[in-house]
Amino acid sequence: MTEPFLVARNIAKRFGALTALANVDLEIRSGEVLALLGDNGAGKSTFIKILAGAHPPSGGELVIEGNPVAFHSPKDAAASGIATIFQELALSENLSIAENVFLGRELKRSILGIPFLKRKEMRQRVDGLLKELDAHISDPEAPVGSLSGGQRQAVAICRALNLNARLVIMDEPTAALAVAETRKVLALTRRLAARGCAVVLISHNISEVFEVADRIVVFRRGRKVAERLAADTDHEEVVSLITGAHPDVRALEKTN
Ligand SMILES: Nc1ncnc2c1ncn2[C@@H]1O[C@H](COP(=O)(O)OP(=O)(O)OP(=O)(O)O)[C@@H](O)[C@H]1O
Ligand SMILES: [Mg+2]
Numbered sequence: 001m002t003e004p005f006l007v008a009r010n011i012a013k014r015f016g017a018l019t020a021l022a023n024v025d026l027e028i029r030s031g032e033v034l035a036l037l038g039d040n041g042a043g044k045s046t047f048i049k050i051l052a053g054a055h056p057p058s059g060g061e062l063v064i065e066g067n068p069v070a071f072h073s074p075k076d077a078a079a080s081g082i083a084t085i086f087q088e089l090a091l092s093e094n095l096s097i098a099e100n101v102f103l104g105r106e107l108k109r110s111i112l113g114i115p116f117l118k119r120k121e122m123r124q125r126v127d128g129l130l131k132e133l134d135a136h137i138s139d140p141e142a143p144v145g146s147l148s149g150g151q152r153q154a155v156a157i158c159r160a161l162n163l164n165a166r167l168v169i170m171d172e173p174t175a176a177l178a179v180a181e182t183r184k185v186l187a188l189t190r191r192l193a194a195r196g197c198a199v200v201l202i203s204h205n206i207s208e209v210f211e212v213a214d215r216i217v218v219f220r221r222g223r224k225v226a227e228r229l230a231a232d233t234d235h236e237e238v239v240s241l242i243t244g245a246h247p248d249v250r251a252l253e254k255t256n
């Protein structure tokens with residue numbers, strides 16, 4: 001087995017008196033889709049915000065490819081190859097697809113000291129990424145405001161790829177999507193993993209999780225209560241792990 005891309009050790013997060021996360025150990029591997037499941041308030045978003053550099057942990061450590069890291073901002077996490085796609089995508093409606101993909105890292109050339117955008121190169125690069133993702137978007141010059149929800153997810157994924165992300169985290173990417181769009185986003189998720197990216201997917205849709213995930217981790221009340229290979233579990237067991245009815249979870253919660 002290869003070394004994991006990221007190891008989280010004993011991660012804790014407290015908000016004042018509230019313990020949102022305690023003792024979370026997790027390994028995230030390249031080429032693998034890891035689904036993070038759990039009830040509302042279980043700590044999933046808090047955990048990925050720590051991975052994304054949006055919250056500092058109250059305890060524990062993150063190790064990337066063997067090196068301990070401390071993120072002080074989302075920029076630090078991005079520099080370590082971590083891209084997070086939040087449900088509210090944060091794309092700029094009135095910019096084109098290509099402009100969104102390159103936002104903040106535009107390719108420029110300087111003529112007589114005056115910077116000019118390399119529009120053609122950027123368009124070609126985005127065209128290539130969209131084709132690679134099989135995103136069915138024909139015109140990278142189209143404004144993002146004209147795209148559907150699934151197409152926007154595709155643009156956000158392109159953006160992550162363009163940043164050479166090694167880990168792409170998606171917090172409920174399909175929650176607001178119709179059936180066909182959901183299918184496309186799930187296919188994109190698999191394609192990211194096939195490219196060697198590590199993918200963390202948060203979803204409340206268990207059927208969808210079984211379609212794409214290699215591994216399933218369940219959080220409950222701020223703790224990791226279970227980890228299974230998707231191939232070794234089923235819908236029913238996962239539900240009982242989430243609700244706490246599963247004997248393993250009961251035993252664990254008795255000792256805590
Ligand atoms: N910034 C914050 N300040 C105080 N408490 C917070 C903050 N963010 C999260 N919490 C609390 O931490 C706990 C975990 O919240 P979190 O958002 O991680 O849950 P979640 O598993 O993502 O739930 P959902 O499925 O509803 O999105 C909750 O009790 C929540 O109220
Ligand atoms: Mg959440």
